[in-house]
Amino acid sequence: MNKKMVFAVVAATVLAFSSMAQAAGELNMYNWGNYTNPELVKKFEEKYDVKMTITDYDSNSTALAKVKAGGHGFDMVVPSATYVPIFIKEDLALEVRPDQMENFKNVAPEWRNPSWDPGRHYSVPWQWGTVGIAVDTEVYKGDINTAAIVLDPPKELAGKINIAPEMGDVLGLALMYVGSEPCTTDKAALKKARDVLMAAKPKWVSMDYGLVEKMPRGDFAAAFYWNGAVFRARLAKPSIKFGYPREGYGLWMDSVVVLKSAKNVENAKLFMNFIMEPENAALISSFARYANGISGSEKFMPEDMKTAPEIIVPDEYKDAGVFLPTCSKEANDYYTAIWTELTK
Secondary structure (H helix, E strand, O other): OOHHHHHHHHHHHHHHHHHHHHHOOEEEEEEEOOOOOHHHHHHHHHHHOOEEEEEEEOOHHHHHHHHHHOOOOOOEEOOEOOOHHHHHHOOOEOOOOHHHOHHHHHEOHHHOOOOOOOOOOOEEEEEEEEEEEEEEOOOOOOOOOOOHHHHOOOOOOOOOEEEOOOHHHHHHHHHHHOOOOOOOOOHHHHHHHHHHHHHHHHHEEEOOOOHHHHOOOOOOOEEEEEHHHHHHHHHHOOOEEEEOOOOOEEEEEEEEEEEOOOOOHHHHHHHHHHHOOHHHHHHHHHHHOOEOOEOOOHHHOOHHHOOOOOOOOOHHHHHHEEEOOOOOHHHHHHHHHHHHHHOO
């Protein structure tokens, strides 16, 4: 080997070790806003001597677009079940085999082999819940277990409604309300759902996030939103109640996925295993107020979560819950066309 080749090998080796040194001790997570318990982050950092950075996003589509664009520096993302297959199919997710990790034994049986990630080769549970109706019962005292609250509002609530701007959840609700099902490609059903949404929109005040802070201070009196956030809002204002639309409501799960472009893969795998520990999963839930999918975590949770009406679905509405699927391209194109018109 000549001197030039030796120098090149040495330089490459030094560069490789330099890159590893820069990556060591770091972990960058891209997650929904107001969704990550600072105590969980602190505990992980202290246990593994890893500096963890959280960057927020506001929707699945925002997260997907940012990751696809590249140059972001994120190691992990937390997509919903409808988006996990997209990350996998588009080669954005790294197959890190959580099912072979030490703490996978703690994952509840019903979440070990989900349709969106068979066998859990890519993802671990973060939180799961429902999408329903929030109502300030000081303003409206009628039945709140119906999607009509936001899709055909009573006069007391007209002009006082907020809608979570998540396309799949909103279109799914409207389709179930008109007697169809999420991700249908039936044009007649899609037109009915579109017409219902367009007629309802003038009676909404906003399509926005931040219910936890905004609803208790009176920015709106009703909303279509996620159950844990409504739970947190109720803690601030007890007159806020959560309803389960009898026409059908969405079930969802968000899961942690390691990105193919991750610089800190081993730290990301440490974090995955860490959050499958029941006590740590309980920290996730105790902050954002959703269930988590890890067996044994219940005993570490706050007492008020064990009986919360936003977490415990009444028997009469259990059958109305539908796990939102990943739509086909044809269905998604219809969704996008309706959504574009709705959000103009």
